[in-house]
Amino acid sequence: MYRYDEFDHRFVQERVAEFRSQVTRRLDGSLNENEFKPLRLMNGLYLQLHAYMLRVAIPYGTLDSARMRMLAHIAEKWDRGYGHFTTRQNIQFNWPKLSDVPDILDALASVEMHAIQTSGNCIRNTTSDPYAGVAADEVEDPRITAELIRQWSSLHPEFTFLGRKFKIAVTGSAEDRTALKVHDIGIQIVRNTAGETGYRVLVGGGLGRTPMIAKELRAFLPREDLLPYLEAALRVYNLHGRRDNKYKARIKILVHEIGIEEYARQVEAEFAALDRDAIAAPVEEVARIAAYFAPPKLAARPAESTAFERARQVDPGFAAWASQNTFPHRVPGYVAATISLKPIGGAPGDATAEQMRAMADLAEKYSRDELRVTHEQNVVLPHVALDDLHSVYRGLAGVGLDAPNKGLVTDIVACPGLDYCALATARSIPVAQNIARRFGSTARQKEIGPLSIKISGCINACGHHHVGHIGILGLDKAGVESYQITLGGDATETAALGDRTGPGFGYDEVADVIEKLVDRYIELREVPQETFLQTYRRVGMEPFKEAIYATH
Amino acid sequence: MQLIDLTGRAQDRWAHVGDEDPIPAEGPVIVPAARLFEVAEGRETGIHVGNDTDPEDLVPLFDRLQLVSVAFPSFADGRGFSIGRKLRALGFDGTLRASGPVIADQFAYLIACGFDEVCIPDALAERQPPEQWEAARRLISAGYQRGLGAGRSILDARTGR
Ligand code: SF4
Numbered sequence: 001m002y003r004y005d006e007f008d009h010r011f012v013q014e015r016v017a018e019f020r021s022q023v024t025r026r027l028d029g030s031l032n033e034n035e036f037k038p039l040r041l042m043n044g045l046y047l048q049l050h051a052y053m054l055r056v057a058i059p060y061g062t063l064d065s066a067r068m069r070m071l072a073h074i075a076e077k078w079d080r081g082y083g084h085f086t087t088r089q090n091i092q093f094n095w096p097k098l099s100d101v102p103d104i105l106d107a108l109a110s111v112e113m114h115a116i117q118t119s120g121n122c123i124r125n126t127t128s129d130p131y132a133g134v135a136a137d138e139v140e141d142p143r144i145t146a147e148l149i150r151q152w153s154s155l156h157p158e159f160t161f162l163g164r165k166f167k168i169a170v171t172g173s174a175e176d177r178t179a180l181k182v183h184d185i186g187i188q189i190v191r192n193t194a195g196e197t198g199y200r201v202l203v204g205g206g207l208g209r210t211p212m213i214a215k216e217l218r219a220f221l222p223r224e225d226l227l228p229y230l231e232a233a234l235r236v237y238n239l240h241g242r243r244d245n246k247y248k249a250r251i252k253i254l255v256h257e258i259g260i261e262e263y264a265r266q267v268e269a270e271f272a273a274l275d276r277d278a279i280a281a282p283v284e285e286v287a288r289i290a291a292y293f294a295p296p297k298l299a300a301r302p303a304e305s306t307a308f309e310r311a312r313q314v315d316p317g318f319a320a321w322a323s324q325n326t327f328p329h330r331v332p333g334y335v336a337a338t339i340s341l342k343p344i345g346g347a348p349g350d351a352t353a354e355q356m357r358a359m360a361d362l363a364e365k366y367s368r369d370e371l372r373v374t375h376e377q378n379v380v381l382p383h384v385a386l387d388d389l390h391s392v393y394r395g396l397a398g399v400g401l402d403a404p405n406k407g408l409v410t411d412i413v414a415c416p417g418l419d420y421c422a423l424a425t426a427r428s429i430p431v432a433q434n435i436a437r438r439f440g441s442t443a444r445q446k447e448i449g450p451l452s453i454k455i456s457g458c459i460n461a462c463g464h465h466h467v468g469h470i471g472i473l474g475l476d477k478a479g480v481e482s483y484q485i486t487l488g489g490d491a492t493e494t495a496a497l498g499d500r501t502g503p504g505f506g507y508d509e510v511a512d513v514i515e516k517l518v519d520r521y522i523e524l525r526e527v528p529q530e531t532f533l534q535t536y537r538r539v540g541m542e543p544f545k546e547a548i549y550a551t552h
Numbered sequence: 553m554q555l556i557d558l559t560g561r562a563q564d565r566w567a568h569v570g571d572e573d574p575i576p577a578e579g580p581v582i583v584p585a586a587r588l589f590e591v592a593e594g595r596e597t598g599i600h601v602g603n604d605t606d607p608e609d610l611v612p613l614f615d616r617l618q619l620v621s622v623a624f625p626s627f628a629d630g631r632g633f634s635i636g637r638k639l640r641a642l643g644f645d646g647t648l649r650a651s652g653p654v655i656a657d658q659f660a661y662l663i664a665c666g667f668d669e670v671c672i673p674d675a676l677a678e679r680q681p682p683e684q685w686e687a688a689r690r691l692i693s694a695g696y697q698r699g700l701g702a703g704r705s706i707l708d709a710r711t712g713r
């Protein structure tokens with residue numbers, strides 16, 4: 001895992017000092033509210049419905065136990081004892097006091113964390129694959145590139161007052177677990193025919209009110225050109241992106257309006273004119289970062305574990321959890337274990353301070369002191385020996401984190417919605433809770449198989465509903481919550497935007513509607529292995545529409 | 553308007569000429585780009601450009617220009633940062649001025665993008681006097697990016713460059 005050196009430490013400490021002075025200057029009138037707002041946003045501080053919200057960056061979703069414990073400490077000392085993990089692999093605290101924020105930032109800095117650029121019209125926290133360093137199909141650990149981008153994008157003098165927010169994701173695998181194609185820029189590490197590693201660059205994806213799938217900007221970019229190329233791409237956007245309408249200011253609109261060919265032509269022209277050597281990261285620096293992400297030395301173990309097999313026999317709960325919540329590790333005898341933050345009836349992505357500490361303890365003891373936050377709002381222990389898996393499970397069960405539902409119908413992604421968010425037009429957490437209760441039985445969830453439900457409380461789509469197999473969008477229709485359903489969305493390498501079923505449904509109807517959709521899918525599927533998404537792609541919208549709108 | 557540069561409050565020796573104003577007979581003058589032809593060659597000349605200007609269009613004028621003033625219609629509109637950086641990359645070595653309601657908290661970014669000075673509304677200068685600009689500029693001692701006009705990059709410091 002990356003560690004700060006003296007320069008990183010000084011940078012973050014100076015940033016906190018800067019924010020402290022900005023708060024003071026706001027209070028003495030040197031900065032007016034209009035001027036202060038983007039400055040506070042770029043330090044992660046939002047004004048929500050009931051209070052301020054602080055969003056803390058978890059770069060590329062990687063944490064160690066000390067950092068997780070600090071999040072627990074912050075939740076207890078300055079908030080109401082819990083935090084909310086987000087679809088950008090960050091964590092939000094919903095109730096901090098403005099006057100406490102500089103102290104919270106100091107506390108974060110003490111464990112090499114910050115809230116820099118978790119909001120505002122700038123380059124946001126760079127996200128990555130939660131199975132980085134674990135997945136067998138990985139060309140290279142994407143966090144090396146993500147860390148390089150984290151540094152480069154931090155307070156970039158040219159790109160800190162963009163037309164709109166700018167999100168970058170990096171993956172090292174062809175199988176995409178980062179929702180690459182719905183990012184402003186998506187970077188895939190690839191190997192060319194000559195065997196060199198470099199980058200495939202996608203641009204112009206995004207959700208929100210005009211969802212779009214990213215297009216390919218460059219099939220292969222030599223790795224040393226990464227930062228100059230990003231500067232060229234961002235510069236064209238900064239100069240030519242729309243500024244007349246905030247909803248048309250994302251790069252996806254620019255790429256859509258001028259076309260990917262024209263955008264690419266401008267980027268290449270800009271890139272050709274740059275002094276690349278002056279901008280690129282020195283190879284020594286890339287090597288320095290890479291050393292932090294060297295694969296952990298995991299002791300060789302047999303691929304089969306008798307302790308694991310025995311535990312599976314005697315503990316059916318464990319057997320169910322282990323078969324659903326693990327991901328194969330490239331090293332035999334190990335798995336990556338997903339801690340579901342979706343207990344039936346809970347708020348998706350929430351964790352209490354006690355749960356955070358339990359996760360930290362388990363990571364320290366059983367997972368090389370590493371944790372990952374996923375864009376599905378869960379947490380991963382990336383390096384768990386099969387022999388230890390039962391102990392991990394029992395530890396999780398002790399704090400209510402043993403839901404065996406990763407990737408299933410109750411593993412719901414939901415934004416904060418009307419419970420917290422000032423922009424919301426409808427509730428989303430209670431909708432998720434109702435659906436999860438409806439499908440609470442583990443056996444039933446297993447029978448249904450992989451199904452991703454994503455819920456947003458307004459058109460801004462923070463819950464990624466467009467790319468849920470079933471998407472739910474909460475709107476306000478003349479003062480009444482109305483939920484629009486989409487089907488067939490997909491956030492992976494086969495990315496697709498969901499199609500609307502038709503008129504929306506009332507708050508009380510949503511769980512019924514989802515149940516009808518699921519029942520229809522079960523009727524329609526040809527074999528139990530055919531997933532909801534595959535069935536939808538095969539049969540199309542009509543039978544599903546019929547299931548939810550027909551009056552029987 | 554109030555001029556602030558790296559030395560603090562500065563005296564503006566340039567006459568600002570708008571679209572309609574007569575051009576003074578002598579002395580350094582900043583004119584809208586479209587009126588450059590009205591200024592005699594050889595005179596100390598600057599132009600004021602909007603933030604939708606293509607910096608490459610200005611290259612043929614570099615020999616004649618001692619100053620380029622880039623409009624910042626609002627501090628939140630960051631196009632000017634890219635224009636400044638591009639003008640420097642294209643070889644402009646005269647004075648680069650940011651004109652408009654930019655704020656002290658952006659001073660370091662402006663300098664890094666090649667600007668020398670800011671020309672801000674009086675009311676803003678009153679709220680944010682030059683001491684604040686100087687203090688704000690120094691708060692972050694080094695950034696990560698390379699290839700910028702000013703300061704040493706952390707990446708270079710690490711590798712001893
Ligand atoms: S989707 Fe809307 S309601 Fe949900 S968090 Fe985003 S802005 Fe708020």
